[in-house]
Amino acid sequence: MHTVVLTKGVPDFREGQVSFDEDGHLERGKTPTVMNPNDKHALRAAFQTKVRNGGHVSLMSMGPPGYKEVLQEGMRDVYADDLYLLSDREMGAADTWATAMTVATGLQKLDDRPDLVFAGFKTADGETGHTGPQTCWCLDWPVITHVISLDVDEEERTVRAKRLVEGDISEIETVEAPMPAFIVADPEYEPSYRKANHRLKHKDLREETKERAAEYEDHVTVWDHEDLNLDPDYIGLDGSPTIVSGVDPIPKAPSERDATMVDADDSEGMEQVVDELAPYATGD
Amino acid sequence: MTDHEHYEAVVVGAGPGGAAAAATLAKHDVETLVLERGVDAGSKNVSGGLIYAEESAPYTIDDLFPGFREQAAERxxxxxxxxxxxxxxxxxxxxxxxxxxxxxxxxxVLRRKMDSWLADRVHEKTRETGGGLLTEVHVNGLLRENGEIVGVTCDELDPIRADLIVAADGVNSELARDAGLMSxxxxxxxxxxxxxxxxxxxxxxxxxxxxxxxxxxxxxxxxxxxxxxxxxxxxxxxxxxxxxxxxxxxxxxxxxxxxxxxxxxxxxxxxxxxxxxxxxxxxxxxxxxxxSKKVAHESPHKDRLVLVGDAGGQMQAQGPIIKGMNHAVTAGALAAEAYVEARSRGDTDLAGERYATKLDREGVMDKLRPTxxxxxxxxxxxxxxxxxxxxxxxxxxxxxxxxxxxxxxxxxxxxxxxxxxxxxxxxxxxxxxxxxxxxxxxxxxxxxxxxxxxLADRIGDLTYNTDVGNPHIELLDNSAEASGAAVSACPVSAKDFGGGCYREETVKTNGDEKTAVSLDTQPCVECGTCAIVADTDWEHPQGGKGVEFREG
Incomplete structure (x- = not known):
């Protein structure tokens, strides 16, 4: 079994990490880059196949050299046997289509042909949700999206998944596909380990991957467009049909309200607060 | 026979009793799985804080775990x-x-530090046998076949069969209760x-x-x-x-x-x-x-199950002498020894009886229940x-x-x-x-x-992973007569305190006024007091849920 997980580095949008300028533009220089949070669900799903069925988990991304650390994050926090970074200037400023072309070529270059490729549900910055399915289209494999649980039958070469119909938690269907297949893990994906043996293996592999992540550079393979035999006209900015005509900042919500600060120890002040709130409590 | 996962021995609870049992089993190449319900061993454990090594005891914690005193103990x-x-x-x-x-x-000792130290070593030793130690697994009962205890059931895992089940799951042992050995x-x-x-x-x-x-x-x-x-x-x-x-x-x-x-x-x-x-x-x-003078079980075993430490009531408190963990260590090691001997004779069903005999012969029972x-x-x-x-x-x-x-x-x-x-x-x-x-x-x-x-600050300073919507204690009778004692006796409840587990309420029905008791398990420290003084259905929370002690 060889599973590959696709990931992207995105700005860390968590409070305290992300930085915007006065006009509301993201300050990339001041905001750290992290592994797209949704991709961790995909990596956890891939890790589950490793724990249950054995094999090999690769983590792949396309981006600048700094994305090696994004790959390291996945290796450290979840799991990876090895890391692949598709990186050179020609690949820069790609839209989802050019990215899918590049990534699909990367997947096809792997000596050990993947049985399953996983992607997360949307990236935190672009939020298009296109790259995964487009990559799959390039590979001409079956795709199962919104996957919340997964079972692999290696003998039958099939994968059976539970998925949210239309991404809705209230409707779940079970589908089966031949391998190789492309899986988009939903954020609701919950790895399930009901066997002690699986949990013990999980624990062993987590220890291993943490050790590996400390020396992650030894496990990264970097491919540029020449390694992938890709024509620069079909990748990066030149290969991107998307035209961004302009970006409008989203106006800030009005937040100026009159506020009176009351100290919790100020009993008189607190009484006033109670009096102010009292009418609402009765539903008036 | 159902197709259950099987380990030769399953040890429930990674306190000193469980650790001693597991280490001794592993030493004799018994495939041993240890299941601990806390996020980390020691996160559910509290003790006053003194561990003894008795001169008369056949096993001590530092015999089984060299370096214990230097690395896991305090002063x-x-x-x-x-x-x-x-x-x-x-x-x-x-x-x-x-x-x-x-x-x-x-x-x-402080239990978080001590038990997690022990657990690392236990995992290493038992992993070599094909087993290992897992945290965040709540063993909730016994697996039976034809009325006989053959394994354990868990919230997080499918049932597991074993030839030896060591209940080292503490003073509120659900296994000892399930087996009808303790009440x-x-x-x-x-x-x-x-x-x-x-x-x-x-x-x-x-x-x-x-x-x-x-x-x-x-x-x-x-x-x-x-x-x-x-x-x-x-x-x-x-x-x-x-x-x-x-x-x-x-x-x-x-x-x-x-x-x-x-x-x-x-x-x-x-x-x-x-x-x-x-x-x-x-x-x-x-x-x-x-x-222990009153509850230490004199024959703490049934079928493949043995009770070790607090689970079997093995806590000696006589005047100023307060000894618990040392007896748990001895009992755990003796239970393991009993199993290994029974196995070498080709009849593992004899392990429980041999264990009880060893507790007697090594003088443990006489310390716990002095004549x-x-x-x-x-x-x-x-x-x-x-x-x-x-x-x-x-x-x-x-x-x-x-x-x-x-x-x-x-x-x-x-x-x-x-x-x-x-x-x-x-x-x-x-x-x-x-x-x-x-x-x-x-x-x-x-x-x-x-x-x-x-009390509000004390509760506020504790760490909880609350099991929202799935309370582990159910109040069966909320009348003041049946369950009112819990309002004072529960260490995180008090009369006139609204933020605790147990509260007194005045209920008015048809002009009648009576006092009733209500329960909110959110601040629970899982001591088990209310299981005894109130009318409850009491279980531990699921693995990794509930209070997490950092000192212990």
Whole structure:
């Protein structure tokens, strides 16, 4: 079994990490880059196949050299046997289509042909949700999206998944596909380990991957467009049909309200607060 | 036979008893799986804080885990005192001799650090056998086939079969209860302990200790509103464990609030010098303690199941002698040894019986259920005997006797023989120490009074992973008669406190007013008190859920 997980580095949008300028533009220089949070669900799903069925988990991304650390994050926090970074200037400023072309070529270059490729549900910055399915289209494999649980039958070469119909938690269907297949893990994906043996293996592999992540550079393979035999006209900015005509900042919500600060120890002040709130409590 | 996962041995609970069993099994190449419900071993464990290595014991924790004392323990106990208290008057006896009787060494411990250290080693040892240690797995019952116990069931895992099941799942053992070996009915069979771990600068200086020295102080007398029990202060490396332990029936009878009794100890002038100006409490915790004299199971096994440590009631508390973890270690190792021997004879079903025989033969049962106590209790543990003894002590004659004996009382207190005889009545816990302090004590005063946190703050400082929508305790009868005792006795509830587990409510029906009890398990510290004093369906939370002790 060889599973590959696709990931992207995105700005860390968590409070305290992300930085915007006065006009509301993201300050990339001041905001750290992290592994797209949704991709961790995909990596956890891939890790589950490793724990249950054995094999090999690769983590792949396309981006600048700094994305090696994004790959390291996945290796450290979840799991990876090895890391692949598709990186050179020609690949820069790609839209989802050019990215899918590049990534699909990367997947096809792997000596050990993947049985399953996983992607997360949307990236935190672009939020298009296109790259995964487009990559799959390039590979001409079956795709199962919104996957919340997964079972692999290696003998039958099939994968059976539970998925949210239309991404809705209230409707779940079970589908089966031949391998190789492309899986988009939903954020609701919950790895399930009901066997002690699986949990013990999980624990062993987590220890291993943490050790590996400390020396992650030894496990990264970097491919540029020449390694992938890709024509620069079909990748990066030149290969991107998307035209961004302009970006409008989203106006800030009005937040100026009159506020009176009351100290919790100020009993008189607190009484006033109670009096102010009292009418609402009765539903008036 | 159903297609269940199988391990040769399953050990439930990664405390010292479970760790000792697992390490011994692994040493003999028994495929051993250890299941612990906390996020980390020790995160569910609380103890007063002293672990012993007895000279007479066949196994000690540092035999099984070399490096234990250096890496997992706090300070050794080199000084041991008991303080008899009557108001501000205190008479202190040095009972180091009693402490050292049959003691190879004794160390103060904090359970999170200790148990997680043990667990790392247990995992390493058991992994080599094909098993290993898993945390966040709550074993909720026994797997039976044709009425016979053959394994365990869990919240998080499919059922597991095993040839040996070691229930080392603590004082509230769900396995011991499921097997019908232990019950949670009688408050007089249990103690309840509450503890504060207090951050103290310069323990060495305040207790006049060298780097490899530590002190243990016990307290009895009139500082606990007449509730039968006592207090303790143990020195850790940089903190103190300050706690109180009371007979649960006495707590219930007096409607005492455990956290207030702890405060009575913390605010006694004697502690003022030790704790210093700024009182900083790191953790408030509580646990039930089985009274081995009454509940230690004499034949703690059934089918493939053996009970080890608190799960089997193996906690010795006789007067100033309080020993639990050492007995759990011995029992765990003996249970493992029994299984290995039975296996080599080709009949693993004999393991339980052999284990019970070993507990007897190695003298463990006699320590847990001393015959001397059974004789003494038959004579001394009734109301008449207690009131006579108390009356005599309080009379001029008794007081004269105490004065005449004077410091010779210290020798009597230090007698291992007499401590086994002490009945569980008000006399040795309250009356005697009070009279001693009144007659012989000196006045202790403090410049200031320590301000302890209130219950809301204590709960607020604890870490919880709340099992929202899935409470682990269900109140079966909410009448004040059936469950009202929990409002005071629960260490995280109190009368007139709305933020605890148990609350009193006035319910009006058809013009009638009655008091009812309501339960919110969110602040629960999983001590099990309410399982005994209230009418509940009590289970532990799922793996990794509930309170997480950081000190323990």
């Amino acid at each position: 050794p106990v080199t000084d041991y005192y008991i303080h008899n208290v009557a108001g501000e008057k205190v008479k202190t006896f040095d009972i180091t001799d009693l402490h050292e009787h049959d003691t190879e060494w004794s160390d103060a 949670w009915e009688e408050p007089d069979e249990w103690f309840q302990g509450v503890k504060a771990v207090v951050d103290v600068p310069d323990v060495d200086e305040r207790f006049d200790l060298g780097p490899d020295e530590g002190a243990a102080h016990l307290f009895s007398g009139d500082l606990f509103e007449g509730v039968r029990g006592g207090g303790f202060v143990y020195t850790n490396e940089d903190t103190l464990s300050v706690g109180t332990v009371f007979h649960l029936d006495s707590l219930v009878a007096e409607e005492a609030e455990p956290h207030e009794l702890l405060d009575s100890l913390l605010t006694h002038p004697l502690l003022d010098d030790w704790i210093g100006e700024d009182y900083e409490e790191l953790e408030y915790s509580a646990k039930l303690v089985p009274d 001397r106590y059974e004789l003494a209790s038959a004579v001394g543990e009734n109301d008449l005997a207690t009131s006579i003894a108390d009356g005599v002590l309080r009379s001029a004659v008794g007081r004269f006797g105490v004065r005449v004996l004077g410091d010779r009382l210290e020798n009597l207190y230090s007698s291992p023989f007499l401590s086994m005889l002490a009945p569980d009545t008000r006399t040795p816990y309250v009356t005697m120490p009070t009279v001693i302090a009144e007659e012989l004590g000196t006045r202790v005063t403090a410049e200031r009074t320590i301000e302890t946190p209130d």
